Amino acid sequence: MRRSICALLIGLVPVIAYGAERPNWAFPVTDKVQPAVPQDDQPRTAPGSDKSYTQKQIDDLFNPPDWYPNMHPPMPQVVAHGNGTTVRACASCHLPTGTGHDESAYLAALPVSYFIRQMADFKSGDRKGSGTMTTIGKAITDDETHAAAAYFASLKPRPWIRVVETDTVPKTYVGPGNKRLRLPGGGTEPIGQRIVEIPENERVVLNRDPRIGFIAYVPKGSIAKGEALVTTGDSGKTLPCTVCHGQTLKGLADVPPIAGRQANYIVRQLFDFQDGTRAGPSATLMQPVVANLSDDDMLAIAAYTASLQP
Ligand code: HEC
Numbered sequence: 001m002r003r004s005i006c007a008l009l010i011g012l013v014p015v016i017a018y019g020a021e022r023p024n025w026a027f028p029v030t031d032k033v034q035p036a037v038p039q040d041d042q043p044r045t046a047p048g049s050d051k052s053y054t055q056k057q058i059d060d061l062f063n064p065p066d067w068y069p070n071m072h073p074p075m076p077q078v079v080a081h082g083n084g085t086t087v088r089a090c091a092s093c094h095l096p097t098g099t100g101h102d103e104s105a106y107l108a109a110l111p112v113s114y115f116i117r118q119m120a121d122f123k124s125g126d127r128k129g130s131g132t133m134t135t136i137g138k139a140i141t142d143d144e145t146h147a148a149a150a151y152f153a154s155l156k157p158r159p160w161i162r163v164v165e166t167d168t169v170p171k172t173y174v175g176p177g178n179k180r181l182r183l184p185g186g187g188t189e190p191i192g193q194r195i196v197e198i199p200e201n202e203r204v205v206l207n208r209d210p211r212i213g214f215i216a217y218v219p220k221g222s223i224a225k226g227e228a229l230v231t232t233g234d235s236g237k238t239l240p241c242t243v244c245h246g247q248t249l250k251g252l253a254d255v256p257p258i259a260g261r262q263a264n265y266i267v268r269q270l271f272d273f274q275d276g277t278r279a280g281p282s283a284t285l286m287q288p289v290v291a292n293l294s295d296d297d298m299l300a301i302a303a304y305t306a307s308l309q310p
C-alpha cells in the first residue's frame with residue numbers, strides 16, 4: 001500500500017513541476033548576456049521640465065527624479081527618499097504618479113486598507129512575489145506604511161497601458177532592473193502565447209519619467225477570450241470578477257482595482273495565487289478563481305483587464 005502511494009507520488013512529480021513552471025515572459029529577469037548598448041552619463045532632460053539628471057542620479061533608488069512635481073501632490077519622505085538605508089524610495093520603482101513599470105506594479109488609487117494589508121503580507125511572508133518588497137515590508141515602520149498608503153490612494157488613475165493584438169512583436173531582451181526592452185537592431189519575431197509589454201518610449205521609461213507608459217502586445221483574439229472569462233466565468237471555469245472587483249473592475253471597498261494595470265503584473269498575481277506564492281487569509285478569496293485557469297486563460301484575462309480604463 002505504502003509503496004503504491006510512493007509510486008503514485010513519484011509519478012505525479014513531473015506533472016506538478018510542469019504545472020508550476022512560471023511563464024518567463026510575465027516574470028522578467030535581467031538577461032545574463034546583455035546587448036551592447038551605448039552608455040553615457042550626460043545630463044538628461046524631459047520636455048516641459050526644468051530638471052536635468054544624469055543616468056546615475058536617475059538610478060539612485062533613494063533619490064529618484066521628480067521631473068514633473070505638478071503631476072502629483074507633495075510626496076511623503078518615504079515615497080520620495082525611503083529611509084536612507086533599508087527602505088528605498090517607493091517613487092523610484094512605482095514613480096511619483098504611482099503608475100509604475102511592467103516589472104513593478106501600478107499603485108495609484110489602491111484602497112488604503114488593501115495597501116496596508118499587502119505590506120503586512122510582504123512582511124509576514126504570506127506574499128513572496130518580490131524580494132525587494134519583502135525587504136521593504138520587514139524594514140518599513142507603520143507610520144511610513146500609512147503615509148505611503150494614503151499618498152498612493154490619493155493619486156488619480158491614468159491610462160497607462162495600450163493593448164495591441166498582433167502576430168509579430170519586436171525582438172526584446174531583459175535589461176538591468178528586470179526591464180524588458182527592444183533588442184537594438186533586433187527586428188521582429190512571432191508573438192507565440194506571450195504578452196510582450198514594453199515601453200511606448202524607451203528613453204522616457206529609462207528616465208523614470210511618468211508621462212508615458214507601456215504597450216502590451218498580445219496574441220490575436222486574447223481580449224475577447226479574456227472578456228468572456230472575466231464577465232461570465234466561461235461556464236464555470238472561473239468566477240465572474242465583477243462580483244468582487246466591481247462592475248467596471250475599478251475595485252470595490254477594499255478589493256483592489258484590476259482595470260488598466262500592467263498586463264504582466266496581473267498574470268504574475270494570478271499565477272502567484274495559484275501556486276501559493278501569494279497566500280494567507282486575504283488571498284483565499286482568489287483561490288477558487290484561479291484554481292482551473294491555464295497560463296493561456298491568465299494571458300487572456302490580463303489582455304482584457306489591461307485594455308480597460310483604469
Ligand atoms: C526596487 C523597486 C521597488 C521599490 C523601491 C518599491 N517597490 Fe513596491 N513593488 C515592487 C515590485 C517588483 C512589486 C510587484 C511584486 C509582485 O509582482 O508581486 C511591488 C509591489 C508593491 C505593492 C503591491 C501592489 C498591489 O497591487 O498589490 C505595494 C503595496 C508596494 N509595492 C508598495 C511599495 C512601497 C510602499 C514602497 C516604498 C516604501 C515600494 N513599494 C518600493 C518594486 C518596488
Ligand code: HEC
Nearest residue numbers: 230238239240241243244255256266269282283285286289
Ligand atoms: C470572491 C471575490 C473575488 C472574485 C470573484 C475575484 N476576486 Fe480577485 N481579488 C479578491 C480579493 C479579496 C483580492 C485581494 C487579495 C489580497 O488582499 O491579497 C483580489 C485580488 C486580485 C488580484 C491582485 C491585485 C493586485 O493589486 O495585486 C488580481 C489580479 C485579481 N484579484 C484578479 C481577479 C480576476 C481576473 C478575477 C476574475 C477572473 C477575480 N479576481 C475574481 C476577490 C475576488
